[in-house]
Amino acid sequence: MDLFSYYRQFDDVDEEEPNLERRKRRHEERRQALERVPDLDLSGTEWPDMPDSEIVNAAIYRARGRVNGYPDRHASGIRRLLAERHDVEPEQVVLGNGAADLLQAAALTLLGEGDELITPWPSYPLYPLMAARAGARPVSVAYEDGPRGSTLAAAVTDRTRAIVICNPNDPTGHYLPANELGPLLAVLPERVHVLLDEALVHFQEAEEEDACLRLVDAFPRLLVVRTFSKAYGLSGLRAGYAVGTDAGLLGTIAPVHGVNALTQAAVEHALRTGDAEIERRRETVLSERARLLRGLLDLPVEVGASHGNFLWLRAREMDGRELAERLRKQGIIVAPGGPLGADEHIRATVRDSAASDRMLRALENILVGGQ
Amino acid sequence: MASNDPTDTGGLFIGRRPGTAPVRFPDAPQGVTESRQRRDRIVAHLLLAVELAMCLTLFGPQPAGWLWVGSQVEYLTGYVTAGISVIMLGCLASLMLTMAAAKRVDHAWKLVRRAAGHRQERGALERIFAASVGVAALAFTIWFLFIQGPAPSLAPA
Numbered sequence: 001m002d003l004f005s006y007y008r009q010f011d012d013v014d015e016e017e018p019n020l021e022r023r024k025r026r027h028e029e030r031r032q033a034l035e036r037v038p039d040l041d042l043s044g045t046e047w048p049d050m051p052d053s054e055i056v057n058a059a060i061y062r063a064r065g066r067v068n069g070y071p072d073r074h075a076s077g078i079r080r081l082l083a084e085r086h087d088v089e090p091e092q093v094v095l096g097n098g099a100a101d102l103l104q105a106a107a108l109t110l111l112g113e114g115d116e117l118i119t120p121w122p123s124y125p126l127y128p129l130m131a132a133r134a135g136a137r138p139v140s141v142a143y144e145d146g147p148r149g150s151t152l153a154a155a156v157t158d159r160t161r162a163i164v165i166c167n168p169n170d171p172t173g174h175y176l177p178a179n180e181l182g183p184l185l186a187v188l189p190e191r192v193h194v195l196l197d198e199a200l201v202h203f204q205e206a207e208e209e210d211a212c213l214r215l216v217d218a219f220p221r222l223l224v225v226r227t228f229s230k231a232y233g234l235s236g237l238r239a240g241y242a243v244g245t246d247a248g249l250l251g252t253i254a255p256v257h258g259v260n261a262l263t264q265a266a267v268e269h270a271l272r273t274g275d276a277e278i279e280r281r282r283e284t285v286l287s288e289r290a291r292l293l294r295g296l297l298d299l300p301v302e303v304g305a306s307h308g309n310f311l312w313l314r315a316r317e318m319d320g321r322e323l324a325e326r327l328r329k330q331g332i333i334v335a336p337g338g339p340l341g342a343d344e345h346i347r348a349t350v351r352d353s354a355a356s357d358r359m360l361r362a363l364e365n366i367l368v369g370g371q
Numbered sequence: 372m373a374s375n376d377p378t379d380t381g382g383l384f385i386g387r388r389p390g391t392a393p394v395r396f397p398d399a400p401q402g403v404t405e406s407r408q409r410r411d412r413i414v415a416h417l418l419l420a421v422e423l424a425m426c427l428t429l430f431g432p433q434p435a436g437w438l439w440v441g442s443q444v445e446y447l448t449g450y451v452t453a454g455i456s457v458i459m460l461g462c463l464a465s466l467m468l469t470m471a472a473a474k475r476v477d478h479a480w481k482l483v484r485r486a487a488g489h490r491q492e493r494g495a496l497e498r499i500f501a502a503s504v505g506v507a508a509l510a511f512t513i514w515f516l517f518i519q520g521p522a523p524s525l526a527p528a
Contacts, residue, residue, distance in 0.1 A: 001401065001402055006402055006486070007479070007482045007483065007486055008482070009396065009397070009398065009400045009401065010396065010400060010482045010485035010486050011396070011397075011482060012394045012395055012396060013395045013396070013397050
């Protein structure tokens with residue numbers, strides 16, 4: 001070792017030098033993370049964004065108060081707000097733990113052993129299940145070419161006690177307007193109730209939002225059910241409400257001790273402050289739905305007009321399961337049609353413009369590019 | 372109150388004030404002996420003296436040298452401005468060169484101090500420079516007041 005080399009070994013390394021390798025590795029990890037595109041989940045129909053923080057705060061504020069006491073089991077404040085909104089009496093409104101619970105309670109009340117529940121099909125998979133739970137028999141009516149009140153009326157038998165209609169229909173997106181529903185209600189026998197599930201009504205543009213709901217005054221056997229899970233995006237809080245004029249039915253489907261205090265606080269705040277946001281969401285869905293439909297015209301798919309926040313489509317040369325699987329490989333998760341009642345279809349939720357672009361690109365890759 | 376001290380973490384993390392990292396060598400030094408360390412201690416002192424001498428030249432010999440060069444330039448060109456310019460630029464250039472050289476000597480001093488077994492984290496140039504300013508100021512004061520200034524004229528004949 002020469003003289004200079006001897007002294008050079010006492011030279012200090014840069015303070016940063018020991019970290020260089022780690023920095024390089026971290027940089028590489030970050031680059032790879034940015035390249036990775038997370039899967040886009042279009043399989044659910046609930047609103048994908050987190051609720052407004054003020055709505056959550058309302059629930060938390062209530063949670064920090066007297067939750068040792070029972071909540072207002074009649075949910076008087078919320079029912080008053082809903083009554084004003086729909087121009088009905090507060091007594092005509094029942095708040096429940098989600099629309100599904102209210103529908104199930106109605107089915108248990110109306111149906112007995114051997115009775116029939118008519119439901120258009122494909123539709124929400126809960127309906128046959130709720131008939132089965134009540135000991136009744138679900139009767140499916142084909143709903144391929146759109147809803148017809150006359151078709152449903154023709155399926156009514158002596159055993160029929162209720163018809164449940166998802167409006168707009170999940171998953172087909174069909175909408176039964178008030179001028180079709182009214183005549184159906186008029187011809188139904190006295191023993192048959194109609195349960196109208198309007199969970200997705202905010203996304204229809206066929207007519208005014210409360211057009212079907214207004215029929216409850218004229219037809220006491222109509223029960224309209226709505227939810228805070230979809231457009232309001234509060235699925236986790238479980239809240240829905242029913243509007244009708246049959247006091248007996250409304251009384252039996254109401255939860256015994258009402259809806260929990262936290263949910264009531266959040267729902268009340270959402271009703272008082274959330275209209276602008278609901279309108280924005282509705283506008284987003286309507287514009288993106290139209291854009292998706294236009295984009296799909298150039299692709300080998302069959303898709304009908306939808307009044308929901310989703311599209312129900314089928315590829316001409318591919319069944320729904322395979323299409324869903326191929327979309328999964330492209331990073332998009334959709335609901336295959338099999339469990340919803342039609343193997344050849346898929347249901348893809350409509351979200352923002354970025355999601356629409358990705359969906360169209362993926363479908364083009366699969367159906368035109370052969371990926 | 373907001374703080375921009377990167378080590379002020381509120382006690383959540385163990386931090387270290389910037390610039391206080393321990394000295395790290397690339398590898399463990401080889402060939403270190405006691406006799407070599409003794410010799411390095413002497414060499415370190417010599418290097419420190421060289422540094423001090425280099426800094427002191429900035430306050431006497433170098434300006435004086437450039438004054439002589441400037442006078443020669445004025446004599447040869449006949450312009451006072453040329454002479455003054457040479458003096459100023461020359462002083463500035465030699466100051467830069469001297470400090471660059473002193474910095475290298477200071478680095479060598481640091482390595483030799485480490486080789487001598489000291490945990491020498493920083494160089495000594497700043498302190499040497501400050502000391503040389505002090506020495507130069509003191510020398511100037513003595514020269515000005517007692518040798519060339521009013522003192523000789525005030526002294527009894």
